[in-house]
Amino acid sequence: MHPALQGLITIIVGVGGCIGYFYVSxxxxxxxxxxxxxxxxxxxxxxxNLVRPWLFLFPAIFALGLYLAYPVVATLWLSLTDRSAGGVFVGLANYSQMISEPKFWEAIRNNMLWLIVVPAASTAFGLLAAQLTDRIAWGNIAKSLIFMPMAISFVGASVIFKLVYDTRPANQDQIGVLNAVWLAFDGGAPSFIFLRLVPALILLAFAAFMAYGIYLALRPLIWGEASHGGGSWWTVPLRGVVALGGAWLLWLSLKSIFSVLTVTLPYGEPQTWLTITFWNSFFLMVVLIWIQTGFAMVILSAALRGIPEETIEAAIIDGANPFDIFFKIKVPQIMSTIVVVWTTITLVVLKVFDIVYAMTNGQWETQVLANYMFDKLFRANDWGVGSASAIVIMLLVSPILIWNVYNARKEMR
Amino acid sequence: MSSIAGSKSGLSWAVHISVIALVLLWLFPTVGLFVSSFRTADQISSSGWWDSMFKQEQNLVLRTAAPSTQKQEDGLYVIQGNIFTENDVSTDGVISRWGTSSRAISDYAPGDTADMGKDGRITLQANGDYRLVNDAEFTGSRGERIFATAKTPPVFTLNNYRTVLFSGSTTDSMAKAFFNTLTVTIPATVIPILIAAFAAYALAWMRFPGRALLIALVVALLVVPLQLALIPLLRLHLAIGIGKGYLGVWLAHTGFGLPLAIYLLRNYMVGLPRDIIENAKVDGATDFQIFTKIVLPLSFPALASFAIFQFLWTWNDLLVAKVFLIDATGETTVMTNQIVELLGTRGGNWEILATAAFVSIAVPLVVFFAMQRYLVRGLLAGSVK
Known part of the structure; x- marks a missing residue:
């Protein structure tokens, strides 16, 4: 009971100390x-009254400064020094060592995939669940069941999904659901429909969506609307980047449609899902999507409830069908909430560590930045490169950071 | 969907069915783990958990009673009994084939007699009754091995939980890790609330230069990845003598939890009615009194939401514990870490893994379902404004 007692004493000392500090000061x-x-x-x-706010703030500022602000600077400095040489300044040597490692580029590539797939899928599923459960009597029960994975740790979820992905030799009964389902496909008509046609159609829909997005991004540039349409000059490169990214995704999805339709699938053989390179990253992403969908659903459902009824009634009177109402009336009105959900999940994705660590530990080309960093820090003991990769994560986060601060300040005015 | 004008939409059925499908899809993985934690190792490895509700065919390795139970009948040495009850397998099983060697597990039908040479002759019935007869005395300490293919009804056991919680085994036991996790979690939840509440009050209701800047700073720190903090803080902890241990992990969790705490609490406190606070000021209350007597009790919902967040986050955390708490001795391991280690050492032992994982999931799930209202409120306050 020693640590528990220690914990109790810490609570008493900590809480008492805090109250005492505030009271006495x-x-x-x-x-x-x-x-x-x-x-x-x-x-x-x-x-x-001039001094008092700082008394109230001091412990928080101290802790924030020491535990969050100082480490940013210290990590930046560490990434520029060499630990084994006694911490001398080595410039960008750690960074150049890092970008020469194939494992780093693998992590970057996987992170990009995660960044595209997980927020998109979680938000989409969340929106779907929010809309479907909105008007049904037992919607709240359904919602709390879909929301439940939020309470489960990443490690617990990894164990849950390891069981789903489990593989037994071909002559034994499969105990993983995925392999059991997979073995039910034998190459006949249902296999064609579910494993080729449906994925191809989904990919086609995605490609069409991307093409539309590219069109929306480029339209003002082509027709010269940017100059007199209220857009400022800096949106031009932004639109270019968005269009390029969209074109890349469009190309990827078209390529995937082709391969989905032509690839020979190993029917009847149990698969070790987590060792199939490239696709195993998606099996890991499923875990995070499973967890984050509930979060997206809860927030989007609140936003859907906040939509003024009159707008929907007006649309119904004008003869809109349910799909029109959803996509043309509801979604545009909750767009800002969708963006918030999207960015919040993006932040989670950038820091995702436990899932990869527990399920594959970055083997079979599933490495991501956070796990790469942990690897460098505590297995290779290379603090320089580890810090450098932490800085890369920070750089990826910073656009969201700036955007958040900008929004918060706008709101306070 | 759009049943506003009282007209029942034709899509209503489709909606119900898709919601059911979605909920089942989302529950399925967790239920699988839950069911597996109540099955024996043999059951888990021989069939999918979704079959566990039905009678299923299993290959069993069973052992007859030990030679010490033999009796003498008419000059023969006899051991008899029921093979199922003696092996803790459900008594309602039905044997279809059996054998006496691992290479030939289906040589005999129920009722046949197998001759095992000098080890005697054994007759096994479909219901598991057996009779082992020998001319000479049985020797040794263990019974004969029997390989049987049997249909057994679903059996669930609490043995896995016994092993994981009470066995005291160093590798499988979660008991110590459970208490360690609790030790990490409670102070790491309580302390930041207090610090954050004072700061949030100052940011919400006190006027001073630099307030807007501080709020912006808190918003910025909200998204700083804690990966950045690992090495510098570990170095700091080692340098000032805290080292790896509970104190370090409490401090770390406090620091990492503060931005969200301040942000949530400030957003909530700003929304409190101005009149109450100004009236109190007119009546001569100091800021300290206003805070402790008015603002703090009124902010209970926000405090509760943050407490749940922080509790779930610290309970489920792996990274911070691995870096700041768990040293080489492994004495202070937490549950998440223990499970990851089990995944490495006992990757195939699903009965242990599933049970261990469920032990660690159970507490957050209880908290989640009991306090869901506050959790949702906190989420909404934290991201939608």
Whole structure:
């Protein structure tokens, strides 16, 4: 019971210490430093009120500074030094060592895939679940069941999905659901429909969506609307980048359609899902999508409830069908919430570590940045490269950071 | 969907069915682990958990009673009994084939007699009753091995939980890790709330220069990946003598939890009615009194939401514990870490893995279902404004 006792004492000391600090420092301020009596009472009250906020803030600022702000600077410095040489400044040597490692590029590539797939899929599933459960009587029960994985740790979820992906030799009964389902396909008509036609159609829909996105991004540039349409000059490169990214995804999805239709599938053989390179990353992503969908659903469902009824009623009177109402009336009105959900999940994805660590530990080309970094830090003991990769994560996060701060400030005005 | 004007939409059935499908899809993996944690190792490895509700055919390795139970009848030495009850297998099994060697496990039908040479002759019935007869005395300490193919009804056992919670085995036991996790979690949840509450009050209701800047800073720190903090802070902890241990992990969790705590609490406190606070000020209450007597009790929902967040996050955390807590001795291991180690050492032993994972999942799930309202409220306050 020793650590538990220690924990109890820490709670008492910590909580007592905090309360004591706030109480005593306030008393000190009011009674000793600037007493509200005597000849300078008025001036003293003002002075005390100037100091007091900082008394309230001091522990928080101290902890934030020490545990979050200082490490950013320190990590930046560490990434520029060499630990084995006693911490001398080595410039960008760690970074150049890092970019020469194929494992790093594998991590970057996988992270990009994660960044595209997980937020998109979680938000889409979340929106679907939110919309479907919105008007049904037992919607709240359904929601709390879909939301449940939020409470499960990444490690617990990894164990859950390892069981789903489990593989037994061909002559034994499969105990993993995925292999059991897979072995039910034998290459006949149902296999063609579910394993080729349906994925191809989904990919086709995605490709069409991408093409539309590229069109939307480029339209103002082509027709010269940007110059007099209220857009500023800096949107031009942004639109270019978006269009390029979209074109890349379009190309990928078209290529995938072709391969889905032509690839020979090994029917009847149990697969070790986590060792199939490239696709195993998707099997890992499923875990995170499974967890994050509930989050997206809860927030989007609240946003859907917040849509003014009149707009929907007006649409119904004008003869809109349910799909029109959803895509043309509801989705545009909750667009800002969708963006918030998307960015929040993006942040989770950038830091994803436990899932990869527990399920594959980066083997079979599933490495991601956070696990790469952990590997460098605590297995290779290379603090320089580890810090450099942490800085890369920070750089990927920073656009969201700036955007968040910008929004928060806009709101406060 | 759009049943506003009282007209029942034709899509209503489709909606119900898709929601059911979605919920089942989302529950299926967890239920699989849950069911598996109540099955024996043999059952788990011989059939999928979805079959566990039905009678199933299994290959069993069973052992007759030990030679010490033999009796003498008419000059013969006899051991008899029921092979199922003696091996803790469900008593309702039906044997279809059996054998006496691992190379020929289906040589005999129920009721046949197998001659095992000097080890005697054994007759096994379909219901598991057996009679082992020998001319000479049985020797040795263990019974004969029997290989049987039997249809057994579903059996669930609590043995896995016994092993994982109470066995005291150093590799499988979660008991110590459970208490360690609890030791990490509670202080790491309580301490940041207090610090954050004071700071949030100052940021919400006190006027001072630099307030807007501080709020922006908190928003910025909200998204700083904690990966950045690992090495510098570990170095700091080692340098000032905290080292790896509970104190370090409490401090780390406090630091990492603060931005969200301050952000959530400030957003909530700003929304409190201005009148109450200004009236109190007019009546001569100090800021300290306003905070402890008015703001803190009114902010209970926000405090609860953050407490749940922080609890779930610290309970489920692996990275921070691995870096700041768990040293080479492994004495202070937490459950997530224990499970990852089990995945390495006992990757195929699903009965242990599933049970261990479920032990670690159970507490958050209880908290989740009991306090879901506050969790949802916190999520909404944290991301939608």
């Amino acid at each position: 306030n008393i000190f301020l009011d009674k000793v430093l600037f007493p509200a009596k005597g000849p300078h009472a008025g001036r003293n009250i003002n002075r005390a």
